[in-house]
Amino acid sequence: MELLSTEIKNNVITSMIFQLKENHDLLLEANKKDLEAFKKEDQAMYDRLIINDKKIAGMILALEEVKAQEDPVSKIINNKNLESGLKVVNKTAPFGTIMIIYESRPDVTVEATVLAFKANNKILLKGGKEAIHSNTAIVNLWHKALEDNNLDKSYIQLLNLNRNETQAFLKKPTEPLDLIVPRGGERLIQFVKEHAKCAVLVSGRGNNFLYVDKNNNWKKTIQVILNAKTDKISACNALDKILIDKNIPDYQVKLKELTSILKDSGVHVLVDEKAKKVLAEEPLIEDSSIWYQEFLEMKCCIGLVDSVPQAIRKINKYSGGHSASIMTTDDTSAKLFMEQVDCAAVYLNASTRFTDGGQMGVGAELAISTDKLHHRGPLGLKELVTNKYYVFGEGHVRS
Template identity: 65%
Template sequence: MELLDTAVKNRVLESMMKIIDKKRDKILEANKADLDAFQKDDQALYDRLVVDQSKIDGMIQAVREVMEQEDPVGKVISKRSLPNGLEIVNQTAPFGTIMIIYESRPDVTIEAAVLAFKANSKILLKGGKEAINSNKVLVECWHEALEENGLSKDWIELFTLNREETQAFLKNPSEKLDLIVPRGGERLIAFVKEHAQCAVLVSGRGNNFAYVADDADWELAKKVMVNAKTQKISGCNALDKILVDQSIPDFEGKLKDLAETLKSHKVEIVAEKEVLPLLNGASEIPSEDTWYEEFLALKALVGQVKGLDEAISKINKYSGGHSSTILTKDKEKAAKFMEQVDSAAVYHNASTRFTDGGQMGVGAELAISTDKLHHRGPLGLEQLVTNKYYVFGSGQIRE
């Protein structure tokens, strides 16, 4: 795709904000059709599907935030002159064509597209069938904004392929793909990795952990864990596993208190056999596989550990590499935890629910990457570029 001037891109985004605002009723009507057709057997998926006036306000705000951010393309990363006279400049460049595969959330249709467009990349949006009506209307808004400013609709495309058609496209794409971002569970990620012919950036599962150290402020720890677990169960940054140090004063009393606190928030508790008698109403985990699960529900697994090292080892074995938090008064203990736990975001005395582009000051995000290449954590506008070397010479040859 051609390199667009920043002013042109921002004019499209100005138009887009006005169009979304103007078409609120049409967006809500389309979303109602999706909600009416949805089998409400997956509460987390249903919650992600809902669009209301507040969600539309959020879409407009996401576009505004990206519009106000500095253009990430063409920024000089490094510049050097070599003894042979070559001038070498490394600067940011667009990816080219990005494909994102996601379920349920119509707001991703706005956030992913606005980021890709401002980063001068074409985007192919493969949303889930459950949000088809909402996504169609939102992409119509994008196309109107593009055409209003003299640009091709090809910058933003909606794919409505089924699983078999998607598989065939990934194996033999009809156009060159430069990056694929699967946002979903392990099955989707494995599916994309198996069939993709280009780079895949994994927006991994959550399965986030909290470790309550032996010196934790118990009331603070409970407040943080309740927020991380219950504030939004459909978030990939929601808490799933709780590890309580056996050396915490009144271990048995604190586990009983934790059980009552979680139950008061309607959280189902599953637990290791060793602590089951202390957690009233809890059920034993059926197998070790439960430690690997991302629940996306009012459900938490509670276990015990002997010290910081065991907590770190357990988290690194089972977690999704997304977010982990330590509850402790000891800054040195927290530093060791944060350095050695292999997660995209590590916290000290704070809820995992802050692993989010907006909450971390990044702005709208394409995904939360759990990959280590080329970026980890919230993938915002600044991260949605690659780089290119520009080498300027005057006839130099290599001897």
């Protein structure tokens, strides 16, 4: 695949910024068709589907940020002159063709595309049928931006496939695929893993935990829990599970206070057997499999634990490997938790809602990776390249 200059890539991004500004109303009209067709049976998905002035401004900002970032391609990682006389240079290189499968969020169509394109990759976009009008409008604008700079539209392709067609495409793609990023829930991830024939980078599943240590600032704990749970329920960084150390002073009073505050905020609370002894009126968790679930709704589980190690074991067993937080004033507890919890992002006295490329200083992101290869956490521009060795000799042969 041809390597484009930074200037050409930035010119395309500039053209796309212009297209979004000029076609603001067209984009809103396209999104209106999607919203009218949506049945609102899934409030979280509906929230992600909406395009408004703020969302468009966010798209433009993402484009401007990526344009300003350093080109990640052909950067030297290592440069060695060996005793054999060979010169070995390891450089960053594009993946080639990236496919992203996602639901509902048209802003992903902008952000994923600009990141893949500036990293010199082709991108195939498989959005959900619920956002077809919005995604089509956005991709058409990208095509105009490409054509304005004399580039082929094949750099950015929207795939309008049903489930069976997607399955067939994954098994036998019409062009070589180098990486697939399924951005969604467990069912989507398993579907892609089952059928894909190339590398799959898992992202998007949350099921995030927060542990309240026996030593904590209770006022800050309440504030963090409310933000993590209620700020944006449709986000993969939202809080689902709360574990509370039963050795907290006056833990019964505080447990009742927390539950009351959550319920007043519209959160449906489920409790484990230990918490049920204090919160007798709250529904009991009947099936332990619920600890594996990502809710994406105003719902959470509360459980009691005896210690930091017990909280760590529970989180490592049930969480999605996305984000986990500890509320504590004890440095030893904090260190143990942050080192031993197996998540892409671990927090001390902070909301899980910060697991976001923009909030973590990465900039626009393709997704939040919960895989350990090739990258974990926000997939920003620098993470959308692989590497390539350049070996220079003078007729060298190995003896």
